[in-house]
Amino acid sequence: MNTVDMFHLKGKVALITGGGRGIGKQIAESLSDAECSIAICSRKLENCKQTAEELQEKGIQVKAYQCDITNEEKVDQTVESVLKDFGRIDILVNNSGTTWGEDVENMPLEAWEKVMNVNVTGTFLMSKAVGKQMIEQKAGKIINIASAAGLKAEPPEVLNAIGYSTSKAGVIHFTKDLARKWAKHKIYVNGIAPGFFPTKMTKVVLDRYEDQIKEQNPLQMLGNDNAIKGVALLLASEASDYITGQIISVDGGSTL
Incomplete structure (x- = not known):
């Protein structure tokens, strides 16, 4: 097979949560460039x-x-609608996420629960619903968007959001565990751990500490609009058919 052809997604359908903006939108653009049908x-x-x-x-x-995505009934209804409209789901990108910045000793319980419900429970519910269909078709690619914050502890002056970092660490282990459980169904489960990208979620932090974050980064840069596209396409395509349970950091080397 021609190597470039391994990245083509014509005839495939991807469901991307949080696909309306930021990293989710960038991934939707990437997969659509490979002729993949897109549900966002x-x-x-x-x-x-x-x-x-x-x-x-x-x-x-x-x-x-x-x-x-925190409501199982709504998740099931959405997946059913996508299957009705497209006929199948070959790729799931669990990208929706939220955060809450606060000192640990002052963080409200409802803030912690909100972050966990969206970032962890939402990833579980969507994987569960789509996974049932992928098991039936004996094929599928799941890409979970974790974070470099789930791989290392940042100083509070850079990232003071313990619920977010803990939730993303949970997504990382969920990715590995699910890959182990569903390998027998030919369902590949991998994750991407982005570093700092200019998004709505990171705006407050970058407004204050962008220079400091860049200085501490080996490549001394932030992610841009194209930085995540290639990795997403790799994990969604045949090119990654011998890769599962892996977390790829896209962070300029910040987790080294």
């Missing part, structure tokens, strides 16, 4: 609709859905 969902439908309109200009099939 998030709690805010408007963001997804706008991204869907942009992707449709490439001539691919794309549709936006509203979904609260």
Whole structure:
């Protein structure tokens, strides 16, 4: 097989949570470049609709859905709708996430629970719902978006969000464990651990500490709009058919 052909996704369908903006949107752009059909969902439908309109200009099939990934009934309904509209789901990207910055001793319980529910429980619920269909078709690729914060402890002046970092560490182990459990079904489960990217979620931190973060990074840079696209395409395509249970850091070397 021609090496470039291994990255083609024509005839495949990807469901991307939080695909309306930021890293989720970048991944949607990447997979659509490989001719993959795209279903994107998030709690805010408007963001997804706008991204869907942009992707449709490439001539691919794309549709936006509203979904609260912490609600199992809503997750199941969304997955059923995607299967009805597209006929299958070959790739799942669990990207939706949230954070809450606060000193540990002052963090409200509801803040901790919100972060855990979105980042960990949401990843579980969506994987469970899509995984049932992938088990039936005996094939699938799941990509979980973790974080460099789940691999190392940042100083509080850079990242003071213990719920977020703990949740992303949970996503990392969930990825490895699920890969072990579902390998027999030919379902590949891998993760991406981004470092600092300019997104809505990181804006407050970067406004204060961007120079310091860059100085501590071996490549002395932040992620850009293209930095994650190649890795996402690798893990979604046949090119990664001997890779499962792995976490790829896209962080400029910050976790070295």
